[in-house]
Protein backbone atom coordinates (compact mmCIF):
# COMPACT_ATOMS: atom_id res chain seq x y z
CA UNK A 1 0.00 0.00 0.00
CA UNK A 2 1.21 3.54 -0.79
CA UNK A 3 1.26 6.37 1.72
CA UNK A 4 2.37 9.91 2.33
CA UNK A 5 3.43 11.35 5.68
CA UNK A 6 2.46 14.77 7.07
CA UNK A 7 4.57 16.14 9.93
CA UNK A 8 3.21 18.98 12.08
CA UNK A 9 5.92 20.49 14.28
CA UNK A 10 3.51 22.12 16.74
CA UNK A 11 4.28 24.11 19.86
CA UNK A 12 3.01 21.53 22.34
CA UNK A 13 3.97 18.43 20.34
CA UNK A 14 5.08 17.04 17.01
CA UNK A 15 2.26 15.15 15.33
CA UNK A 16 2.88 12.77 12.41
CA UNK A 17 0.20 11.29 10.16
CA UNK A 18 0.37 8.32 7.79
CA UNK A 19 -2.19 8.87 5.05
CA UNK A 20 -3.23 6.56 2.20
CA UNK A 21 -4.40 7.43 -1.31
CA UNK A 22 -8.03 7.75 -0.16
CA UNK A 23 -7.02 10.32 2.46
CA UNK A 24 -7.59 7.86 5.33
CA UNK A 25 -5.29 8.37 8.30
CA UNK A 26 -3.80 4.89 8.83
CA UNK A 27 -1.72 5.78 11.84
CA UNK A 28 -0.89 8.88 13.87
CA UNK A 29 1.67 9.50 16.58
CA UNK A 30 2.17 12.54 18.78
CA UNK A 31 5.21 13.33 20.96
CA UNK A 32 5.05 16.19 23.48
CA UNK A 33 7.84 18.56 24.38
CA UNK A 34 7.94 21.43 26.88
CA UNK A 35 8.33 25.18 26.54
CA UNK A 36 11.34 26.73 28.26
CA UNK A 37 10.04 29.90 29.99
CA UNK A 38 12.84 31.28 32.15
CA UNK A 39 11.50 34.82 32.50
CA UNK A 40 8.22 36.59 31.92
CA UNK A 41 7.73 37.01 28.18
CA UNK A 42 10.35 34.38 27.27
CA UNK A 43 9.45 31.21 25.35
CA UNK A 44 12.07 28.90 23.87
CA UNK A 45 12.55 25.31 22.74
CA UNK A 46 15.61 23.19 22.02
CA UNK A 47 15.66 22.35 18.25
CA UNK A 48 17.48 19.09 19.02
CA UNK A 49 14.40 17.94 20.96
CA UNK A 50 12.22 18.61 17.88
CA UNK A 51 14.51 16.38 15.82
CA UNK A 52 14.69 13.57 18.42
CA UNK A 53 10.93 13.52 18.98
CA UNK A 54 10.13 13.65 15.27
CA UNK A 55 12.46 10.75 14.46
CA UNK A 56 10.99 8.69 17.30
CA UNK A 57 7.48 9.52 16.13
CA UNK A 58 8.23 8.62 12.49
CA UNK A 59 9.76 5.31 13.50
CA UNK A 60 6.67 4.43 15.57
CA UNK A 61 4.41 5.61 12.77
CA UNK A 62 5.66 3.24 10.08
CA UNK A 63 6.80 0.33 12.26
CA UNK A 64 3.41 -1.45 12.62
CA UNK A 65 2.40 -1.06 8.95
CA UNK A 66 3.32 -4.08 6.82
CA UNK A 67 4.64 -3.50 3.28
CA UNK A 68 4.27 0.25 3.64
CA UNK A 69 5.54 2.10 0.62
CA UNK A 70 6.05 5.71 1.69
CA UNK A 71 6.13 7.91 -1.41
CA UNK A 72 6.41 11.40 0.04
CA UNK A 73 6.83 13.46 3.21
CA UNK A 74 6.05 17.09 3.89
CA UNK A 75 6.01 19.48 6.82
CA UNK A 76 3.90 22.01 8.70
CA UNK A 77 5.40 23.96 11.58
CA UNK A 78 4.88 26.54 14.28
CA UNK A 79 5.65 29.90 12.64
CA UNK A 80 8.12 32.74 13.26
CA UNK A 81 10.55 30.89 15.62
CA UNK A 82 14.21 31.84 15.21
CA UNK A 83 16.75 29.04 14.79
CA UNK A 84 20.30 30.38 14.36
CA UNK A 85 23.02 28.28 12.74
CA UNK A 86 26.77 28.88 12.55
CA UNK A 87 28.75 28.32 9.36
CA UNK A 88 28.96 24.57 9.99
CA UNK A 89 25.15 24.55 10.47
CA UNK A 90 25.36 23.91 14.23
CA UNK A 91 22.54 25.42 16.30
CA UNK A 92 23.85 28.45 18.24
CA UNK A 93 21.14 28.82 20.91
CA UNK A 94 17.64 27.64 21.82
CA UNK A 95 14.99 28.64 19.31
CA UNK A 96 13.12 31.81 20.32
CA UNK A 97 9.44 31.04 19.65
CA UNK A 98 6.43 32.87 18.20
CA UNK A 99 4.91 33.40 21.66
CA UNK A 100 8.08 34.96 23.09
CA UNK A 101 7.41 38.67 23.59
CA UNK A 102 10.77 40.01 24.83
CA UNK A 103 11.19 42.14 21.71
CA UNK A 104 8.93 45.19 22.27
CA UNK A 105 11.97 47.52 22.08
CA UNK A 106 13.13 45.95 18.80
CA UNK A 107 9.63 46.41 17.32
CA UNK A 108 9.83 50.11 18.20
CA UNK A 109 13.27 50.30 16.54
CA UNK A 110 11.85 48.69 13.39
CA UNK A 111 9.20 51.43 13.13
CA UNK A 112 11.78 54.15 13.82
CA UNK A 113 14.07 52.90 11.06
CA UNK A 114 11.69 51.83 8.32
CA UNK A 115 8.38 53.47 9.26
CA UNK A 116 5.08 51.64 9.67
CA UNK A 117 3.75 52.46 6.19
CA UNK A 118 6.83 51.20 4.38
CA UNK A 119 6.94 48.04 6.50
CA UNK A 120 3.28 47.35 5.71
CA UNK A 121 3.90 48.07 2.03
CA UNK A 122 6.72 45.54 1.77
CA UNK A 123 5.77 42.80 4.23
CA UNK A 124 1.96 43.39 4.50
CA UNK A 125 2.38 43.14 8.29
CA UNK A 126 3.07 45.33 11.34
CA UNK A 127 6.06 44.82 13.67
CA UNK A 128 4.89 42.34 16.29
CA UNK A 129 7.01 40.82 19.05
CA UNK A 130 6.36 37.27 17.83
CA UNK A 131 7.79 37.75 14.33
CA UNK A 132 11.33 36.72 13.40
CA UNK A 133 13.05 40.01 12.51
CA UNK A 134 12.60 41.50 16.02
CA UNK A 135 14.10 38.28 17.43
CA UNK A 136 17.13 38.59 15.12
CA UNK A 137 17.57 42.18 16.29
CA UNK A 138 17.24 41.12 19.94
CA UNK A 139 20.05 38.57 19.53
CA UNK A 140 22.14 41.17 17.69
CA UNK A 141 21.70 43.62 20.58
CA UNK A 142 21.90 41.24 23.51
CA UNK A 143 24.10 38.34 22.36
CA UNK A 144 26.42 40.10 19.93
CA UNK A 145 29.21 37.55 20.01
CA UNK A 146 26.74 34.80 19.15
CA UNK A 147 25.07 36.88 16.43
CA UNK A 148 28.46 37.47 14.80
CA UNK A 149 28.91 33.70 14.51
CA UNK A 150 25.46 33.25 12.90
CA UNK A 151 25.63 32.28 9.23
CA UNK A 152 21.98 31.29 8.57
CA UNK A 153 18.60 31.71 10.24
CA UNK A 154 15.88 29.12 9.80
CA UNK A 155 12.25 28.71 10.83
CA UNK A 156 11.38 25.67 12.99
CA UNK A 157 10.08 23.22 10.39
CA UNK A 158 12.77 24.35 7.89
CA UNK A 159 15.40 23.36 10.45
CA UNK A 160 13.68 20.01 10.97
CA UNK A 161 13.60 19.44 7.19
CA UNK A 162 17.29 20.33 6.99
CA UNK A 163 18.10 17.72 9.67
CA UNK A 164 16.11 15.04 7.83
CA UNK A 165 17.57 15.79 4.40
CA UNK A 166 20.78 17.82 4.77
CA UNK A 167 19.34 20.56 2.53
CA UNK A 168 18.63 24.15 3.62
CA UNK A 169 15.59 26.04 2.32
CA UNK A 170 12.78 28.31 3.38
CA UNK A 171 9.42 28.58 1.63
CA UNK A 172 7.09 31.51 1.08
CA UNK A 173 4.33 30.79 3.62
CA UNK A 174 6.73 30.69 6.58
CA UNK A 175 9.11 33.34 5.20
CA UNK A 176 6.05 35.65 5.17
CA UNK A 177 6.06 35.58 8.98
CA UNK A 178 9.65 36.80 9.32
CA UNK A 179 9.01 40.50 8.44
CA UNK A 180 11.85 40.18 5.92
CA UNK A 181 9.87 38.91 2.93
CA UNK A 182 8.60 41.15 0.16
CA UNK A 183 5.23 39.37 0.16
CA UNK A 184 4.05 40.40 -3.31
CA UNK A 185 7.43 39.99 -5.08
CA UNK A 186 8.08 36.70 -3.24
CA UNK A 187 11.72 37.48 -2.45
CA UNK A 188 13.74 38.47 0.62
CA UNK A 189 13.57 42.24 0.90
CA UNK A 190 17.03 43.62 0.11
CA UNK A 191 15.87 47.00 1.47
CA UNK A 192 14.84 45.62 4.88
CA UNK A 193 17.93 43.40 5.18
CA UNK A 194 20.18 46.39 4.46
CA UNK A 195 18.32 48.67 6.86
CA UNK A 196 18.62 46.19 9.73
CA UNK A 197 22.13 44.94 9.04
CA UNK A 198 21.00 41.40 8.24
CA UNK A 199 23.16 39.90 5.52
CA UNK A 200 21.11 38.48 2.63
CA UNK A 201 23.38 35.42 2.90
CA UNK A 202 21.74 34.64 6.25
CA UNK A 203 18.37 34.22 4.52
CA UNK A 204 17.84 30.68 3.21
CA UNK A 205 16.94 30.06 -0.48
CA UNK A 206 13.19 30.42 -1.09
CA UNK A 207 11.01 27.80 -2.76
CA UNK A 208 7.28 27.00 -3.09
CA UNK A 209 5.53 24.90 -0.41
CA UNK A 210 4.88 22.26 -3.06
CA UNK A 211 8.52 22.07 -4.26
CA UNK A 212 10.33 18.75 -4.08
CA UNK A 213 13.68 19.33 -2.40
CA UNK A 214 15.02 15.79 -2.94
CA UNK A 215 14.94 12.75 -0.70
CA UNK A 216 15.57 11.82 2.92
CA UNK A 217 19.21 11.42 3.90
CA UNK A 218 20.36 7.80 4.07
CA UNK A 219 20.82 8.00 7.84
CA UNK A 220 17.30 9.37 8.39
CA UNK A 221 15.71 6.77 6.11
CA UNK A 222 17.60 3.95 7.85
CA UNK A 223 16.64 5.24 11.33
CA UNK A 224 12.94 5.54 10.49
CA UNK A 225 12.87 2.30 8.54
CA UNK A 226 11.80 3.61 5.11
CA UNK A 227 13.37 3.68 1.65
CA UNK A 228 15.87 6.53 1.02
CA UNK A 229 13.97 7.30 -2.19
CA UNK A 230 11.05 8.90 -0.25
CA UNK A 231 10.49 12.32 -1.84
CA UNK A 232 10.53 15.34 0.47
CA UNK A 233 8.36 18.42 -0.22
CA UNK A 234 8.98 21.81 1.35
CA UNK A 235 5.67 22.17 3.26
CA UNK A 236 4.40 25.31 4.93
CA UNK A 237 3.66 27.38 8.01
CA UNK A 238 1.27 25.52 10.31
CA UNK A 239 -1.54 27.96 9.59
CA UNK A 240 -0.98 27.81 5.83
CA UNK A 241 -1.02 24.01 6.02
CA UNK A 242 -3.99 24.12 8.41
CA UNK A 243 -5.80 26.09 5.71
CA UNK A 244 -4.94 23.46 3.08
CA UNK A 245 -5.88 20.60 5.42
CA UNK A 246 -9.23 22.22 6.16
CA UNK A 247 -9.97 22.97 2.50
CA UNK A 248 -9.61 26.75 2.85
CA UNK A 249 -8.63 27.06 -0.82
CA UNK A 250 -11.02 29.69 -2.18
CA UNK A 251 -12.50 33.10 -1.31
CA UNK A 252 -15.17 33.13 1.39
CA UNK A 253 -13.80 30.19 3.40
CA UNK A 254 -12.97 30.76 7.09
CA UNK A 255 -10.94 28.63 9.50
CA UNK A 256 -10.77 28.62 13.30
CA UNK A 257 -7.75 26.77 14.66
CA UNK A 258 -7.38 26.24 18.40
CA UNK A 259 -3.89 24.90 19.08
CA UNK A 260 -1.48 26.46 21.57
CA UNK A 261 -2.42 29.70 19.83
CA UNK A 262 -5.82 30.42 18.34
CA UNK A 263 -6.31 31.59 14.80
CA UNK A 264 -9.19 32.86 12.69
CA UNK A 265 -8.09 32.74 9.08
CA UNK A 266 -9.62 33.82 5.80
CA UNK A 267 -8.49 32.90 2.26
CA UNK A 268 -7.44 35.80 -0.02
CA UNK A 269 -6.87 35.72 -3.79
CA UNK A 270 -4.75 38.83 -3.90
CA UNK A 271 -1.89 40.49 -2.07
CA UNK A 272 -3.20 44.05 -2.34
CA UNK A 273 -6.05 44.28 0.17
CA UNK A 274 -5.63 46.75 3.01
CA UNK A 275 -6.51 45.70 6.55
CA UNK A 276 -4.18 48.43 7.95
CA UNK A 277 -2.15 45.76 9.73
CA UNK A 278 -5.10 44.83 11.99
CA UNK A 279 -4.80 41.19 10.91
CA UNK A 280 -1.76 39.26 9.65
CA UNK A 281 -1.47 38.92 5.87
CA UNK A 282 0.62 35.96 4.71
CA UNK A 283 1.41 33.90 1.61
CA UNK A 284 -0.69 30.70 1.44
CA UNK A 285 0.74 27.21 0.89
CA UNK A 286 -1.21 27.18 -2.38
CA UNK A 287 0.85 28.95 -5.02
CA UNK A 288 0.21 32.67 -5.52
CA UNK A 289 -2.60 32.79 -2.98
CA UNK A 290 -2.73 34.54 0.42
CA UNK A 291 -4.59 34.47 3.71
CA UNK A 292 -5.40 36.96 6.44
CA UNK A 293 -5.69 35.97 10.08
CA UNK A 294 -6.16 37.21 13.60
CA UNK A 295 -4.20 35.47 16.37
CA UNK A 296 -5.04 34.81 20.02
CA UNK A 297 -1.61 34.20 21.55
CA UNK A 298 -2.78 31.76 24.22
CA UNK A 299 -5.91 29.84 23.17
CA UNK A 300 -5.30 26.15 23.94
CA UNK A 301 -2.35 27.41 25.95
CA UNK A 302 -4.75 29.14 28.40
CA UNK A 303 -6.67 25.90 28.87
CA UNK A 304 -3.42 23.93 29.26
CA UNK A 305 -2.19 26.48 31.80
CA UNK A 306 -5.43 26.15 33.80
CA UNK A 307 -5.21 22.35 33.70
CA UNK A 308 -1.52 22.37 34.71
CA UNK A 309 -2.11 24.66 37.70
CA UNK A 310 -5.59 23.66 38.91
CA UNK A 311 -6.50 20.24 37.45
CA UNK A 312 -3.22 18.44 36.86
CA UNK A 313 -4.65 15.02 37.72
CA UNK A 314 -7.38 15.27 35.04
CA UNK A 315 -7.31 14.64 31.28
CA UNK A 316 -8.68 17.38 29.03
CA UNK A 317 -11.79 15.27 28.43
CA UNK A 318 -12.37 14.84 32.17
CA UNK A 319 -11.82 18.53 32.85
CA UNK A 320 -14.33 19.51 30.15
CA UNK A 321 -16.84 16.72 30.90
CA UNK A 322 -19.27 19.00 32.77
CA UNK A 323 -18.76 22.07 30.60
CA UNK A 324 -22.41 22.06 29.67
CA UNK A 325 -23.61 21.82 33.30
CA UNK A 326 -22.61 25.46 33.84
CA UNK A 327 -24.79 28.03 32.04
CA UNK A 328 -23.60 30.65 29.55
CA UNK A 329 -21.66 33.31 31.42
CA UNK A 330 -20.17 30.84 33.93
CA UNK A 331 -22.33 32.24 36.75
CA UNK A 332 -20.97 35.74 36.22
CA UNK A 333 -17.29 34.85 35.74
CA UNK A 334 -15.30 36.29 32.82
CA UNK A 335 -11.79 35.35 31.68
CA UNK A 336 -9.49 37.17 29.27
CA UNK A 337 -6.87 34.77 27.84
CA UNK A 338 -3.89 37.14 27.92
CA UNK A 339 -1.54 34.90 29.92
CA UNK A 340 1.41 35.66 27.59
CA UNK A 341 0.17 39.01 26.22
CA UNK A 342 -2.03 39.35 23.12
CA UNK A 343 -1.82 39.98 19.36
CA UNK A 344 -5.33 40.46 17.87
CA UNK A 345 -7.06 42.83 18.36
CA UNK A 346 -4.75 44.23 21.06
CA UNK A 347 -1.11 44.00 19.96
CA UNK A 348 0.11 44.24 23.55
CA UNK A 349 2.95 42.18 25.01
CA UNK A 350 2.45 43.62 28.51
CA UNK A 351 -1.23 42.79 29.05
CA UNK A 352 -1.98 39.77 31.23
CA UNK A 353 -5.07 37.63 31.84
CA UNK A 354 -7.90 38.32 34.31
CA UNK A 355 -10.74 36.51 35.96
CA UNK A 356 -13.46 39.10 36.60
CA UNK A 357 -16.42 38.53 38.90
CA UNK A 358 -15.15 35.74 41.19
CA UNK A 359 -17.80 34.70 43.71
CA UNK A 360 -17.61 32.48 46.78
CA UNK A 361 -20.14 30.16 45.12
CA UNK A 362 -17.97 29.53 42.07
CA UNK A 363 -16.75 26.00 41.46
CA UNK A 364 -13.85 24.67 39.40
CA UNK A 365 -16.37 23.95 36.65
CA UNK A 366 -17.35 27.64 36.48
CA UNK A 367 -13.68 28.52 36.04
CA UNK A 368 -13.23 25.93 33.27
CA UNK A 369 -16.25 27.27 31.38
CA UNK A 370 -15.05 30.88 31.87
CA UNK A 371 -11.66 29.96 30.38
CA UNK A 372 -13.30 28.31 27.36
CA UNK A 373 -15.69 31.26 26.87
CA UNK A 374 -12.86 33.80 27.23
CA UNK A 375 -10.72 32.03 24.61
CA UNK A 376 -13.70 31.91 22.26
CA UNK A 377 -14.48 35.61 22.82
CA UNK A 378 -10.91 36.44 21.93
CA UNK A 379 -11.25 34.49 18.65
CA UNK A 380 -14.53 36.34 18.09
CA UNK A 381 -12.56 39.61 18.22
CA UNK A 382 -10.86 38.45 14.99
CA UNK A 383 -14.19 37.39 13.43
CA UNK A 384 -15.50 40.90 14.19
CA UNK A 385 -12.53 42.53 12.40
CA UNK A 386 -13.25 40.45 9.30
CA UNK A 387 -16.98 41.22 9.47
CA UNK A 388 -16.26 44.94 9.96
CA UNK A 389 -14.20 44.74 6.74
CA UNK A 390 -17.14 43.40 4.81
CA UNK A 391 -16.51 39.65 4.96
CA UNK A 392 -19.51 37.40 5.35
CA UNK A 393 -18.74 34.70 7.88
CA UNK A 394 -21.60 32.25 8.19
CA UNK A 395 -19.52 29.06 8.25
CA UNK A 396 -16.28 28.34 10.12
CA UNK A 397 -14.22 25.14 9.82
CA UNK A 398 -12.81 24.32 13.26
CA UNK A 399 -9.53 22.43 13.71
CA UNK A 400 -6.79 21.91 16.30
CA UNK A 401 -6.92 20.39 19.80
CA UNK A 402 -9.84 22.70 20.66
CA UNK A 403 -12.03 21.08 17.99
CA UNK A 404 -11.97 17.79 19.90
CA UNK A 405 -14.68 18.82 22.35
CA UNK A 406 -18.33 18.85 21.24
CA UNK A 407 -19.51 21.39 23.83
CA UNK A 408 -16.70 23.79 22.87
CA UNK A 409 -17.76 23.48 19.23
CA UNK A 410 -21.28 24.55 20.28
CA UNK A 411 -19.81 27.50 22.21
CA UNK A 412 -17.85 28.46 19.06
CA UNK A 413 -21.04 28.32 16.96
CA UNK A 414 -22.98 30.38 19.51
CA UNK A 415 -20.28 33.02 20.11
CA UNK A 416 -19.37 33.34 16.39
CA UNK A 417 -23.06 33.15 15.40
CA UNK A 418 -21.97 30.92 12.52
CA UNK A 419 -22.24 27.27 11.50
CA UNK A 420 -19.19 25.37 12.77
CA UNK A 421 -17.87 22.42 10.77
CA UNK A 422 -15.80 19.71 12.40
CA UNK A 423 -13.72 17.56 10.05
CA UNK A 424 -12.97 13.83 10.31
CA UNK A 425 -9.54 14.75 11.62
CA UNK A 426 -8.82 17.87 13.66
CA UNK A 427 -5.15 17.62 12.58
CA UNK A 428 -5.40 20.36 9.93
CA UNK A 429 -1.69 21.29 9.58
CA UNK A 430 -0.51 17.65 9.45
CA UNK A 431 -3.21 16.84 6.91
CA UNK A 432 -2.26 19.93 4.85
CA UNK A 433 1.35 18.74 4.84
CA UNK A 434 0.25 15.26 3.74
CA UNK A 435 -1.81 16.88 0.95
CA UNK A 436 1.23 18.82 -0.29
CA UNK A 437 3.12 15.51 -0.42
CA UNK A 438 0.20 13.72 -2.15
CA UNK A 439 0.00 16.40 -4.85
CA UNK A 440 3.78 16.44 -5.17
CA UNK A 441 3.84 12.66 -5.67
CA UNK A 442 1.44 13.10 -8.58
CA UNK A 443 -1.58 11.53 -6.84
CA UNK A 444 -3.59 14.68 -7.74
CA UNK A 445 -3.20 17.55 -10.21
CA UNK A 446 -4.27 20.25 -7.75
CA UNK A 447 -4.75 20.76 -4.01
CA UNK A 448 -8.47 21.27 -4.68
CA UNK A 449 -8.72 17.79 -6.27
CA UNK A 450 -6.83 16.36 -3.32
CA UNK A 451 -9.16 18.16 -0.88
CA UNK A 452 -12.18 16.51 -2.57
CA UNK A 453 -10.79 13.09 -1.64
CA UNK A 454 -8.88 13.79 1.58
CA UNK A 455 -11.20 16.11 3.53
CA UNK A 456 -14.54 15.03 4.95
CA UNK A 457 -16.99 16.53 7.40
CA UNK A 458 -17.63 14.70 10.66
CA UNK A 459 -20.14 17.01 12.25
CA UNK A 460 -21.97 20.29 11.68
CA UNK A 461 -22.86 22.43 14.68
CA UNK A 462 -25.38 25.22 14.16
CA UNK A 463 -25.74 28.23 16.47
CA UNK A 464 -28.69 28.13 18.89
CA UNK A 465 -30.57 31.42 18.74
CA UNK A 466 -31.15 31.93 22.47
CA UNK A 467 -27.48 31.13 23.19
CA UNK A 468 -26.37 33.62 20.53
CA UNK A 469 -28.49 36.30 22.24
CA UNK A 470 -26.97 35.54 25.67
CA UNK A 471 -23.45 35.77 24.24
CA UNK A 472 -24.27 38.99 22.42
CA UNK A 473 -25.03 40.48 25.86
CA UNK A 474 -21.89 39.08 27.46
CA UNK A 475 -19.34 39.80 24.70
CA UNK A 476 -19.45 43.64 25.06
CA UNK A 477 -18.68 43.19 28.78
CA UNK A 478 -15.70 40.96 27.88
CA UNK A 479 -14.52 43.59 25.40
CA UNK A 480 -14.25 46.18 28.18
CA UNK A 481 -11.90 44.12 30.31
CA UNK A 482 -8.84 44.87 28.16
CA UNK A 483 -9.03 48.67 28.59
CA UNK A 484 -9.96 48.34 32.27
CA UNK A 485 -6.99 46.11 33.12
CA UNK A 486 -4.31 47.53 30.80
CA UNK A 487 -3.00 50.16 33.24
CA UNK A 488 -3.09 47.75 36.20
CA UNK A 489 -1.07 45.19 34.27
CA UNK A 490 1.56 47.67 33.28
CA UNK A 491 2.03 48.61 36.98
CA UNK A 492 2.34 44.93 37.88
CA UNK A 493 5.11 44.36 35.33
CA UNK A 494 7.97 44.94 37.79
CA UNK A 495 6.61 42.20 40.07
CA UNK A 496 6.65 39.53 37.35
CA UNK A 497 9.30 36.78 37.06
CA UNK A 498 12.30 38.72 35.72
Ligand SMILES: Nc1ncnc2c1ncn2[C@@H]1O[C@H](COP(=O)(O)OP(=O)(O)O)[C@@H](O)[C@H]1O
Nearest residue numbers: 010011012013259260300301303316400401402
Ligand atom coordinates in the same frame (compact mmCIF):
# COMPACT_ATOMS: atom_id res chain seq x y z
N1 LIG B 1 -9.68 16.81 24.44
C1 LIG B 1 -9.47 18.12 24.30
N2 LIG B 1 -10.51 18.98 24.32
C2 LIG B 1 -10.31 20.32 24.17
N3 LIG B 1 -9.11 20.88 24.00
C3 LIG B 1 -8.05 20.08 23.96
C4 LIG B 1 -8.17 18.67 24.10
N4 LIG B 1 -6.93 18.14 24.00
C5 LIG B 1 -6.08 19.18 23.81
N5 LIG B 1 -6.75 20.35 23.79
C6 LIG B 1 -6.19 21.71 23.61
O1 LIG B 1 -5.50 21.69 22.37
C7 LIG B 1 -4.22 22.32 22.52
C8 LIG B 1 -3.21 21.61 21.62
O2 LIG B 1 -3.70 21.62 20.31
P1 LIG B 1 -2.74 21.32 19.07
O3 LIG B 1 -3.55 21.64 17.85
O4 LIG B 1 -2.19 19.95 19.20
O5 LIG B 1 -1.59 22.42 19.37
P2 LIG B 1 -0.14 22.72 18.78
O6 LIG B 1 -0.24 22.57 17.29
O7 LIG B 1 0.10 24.12 19.22
O8 LIG B 1 0.86 21.79 19.39
C9 LIG B 1 -3.86 22.22 23.98
O9 LIG B 1 -3.20 23.41 24.38
C10 LIG B 1 -5.20 22.03 24.70
O10 LIG B 1 -5.59 23.21 25.34
Ligand SMILES: O=C(CO)[C@@H](O)[C@H](O)COP(=O)(O)O
Nearest residue numbers: 010011078079098259260261
Ligand atom coordinates in the same frame (compact mmCIF):
# COMPACT_ATOMS: atom_id res chain seq x y z
O1 LIG C 1 2.35 32.70 15.73
C1 LIG C 1 1.48 32.05 15.18
C2 LIG C 1 0.85 32.54 13.94
O2 LIG C 1 1.23 33.84 13.59
C3 LIG C 1 1.05 30.73 15.77
O3 LIG C 1 -0.15 30.30 15.23
C4 LIG C 1 2.12 29.70 15.58
O4 LIG C 1 2.19 29.37 14.22
C5 LIG C 1 1.91 28.49 16.48
O5 LIG C 1 0.88 27.67 16.14
P1 LIG C 1 0.26 26.50 17.06
O6 LIG C 1 1.39 25.71 17.62
O7 LIG C 1 -0.58 27.14 18.10
O8 LIG C 1 -0.58 25.72 16.08
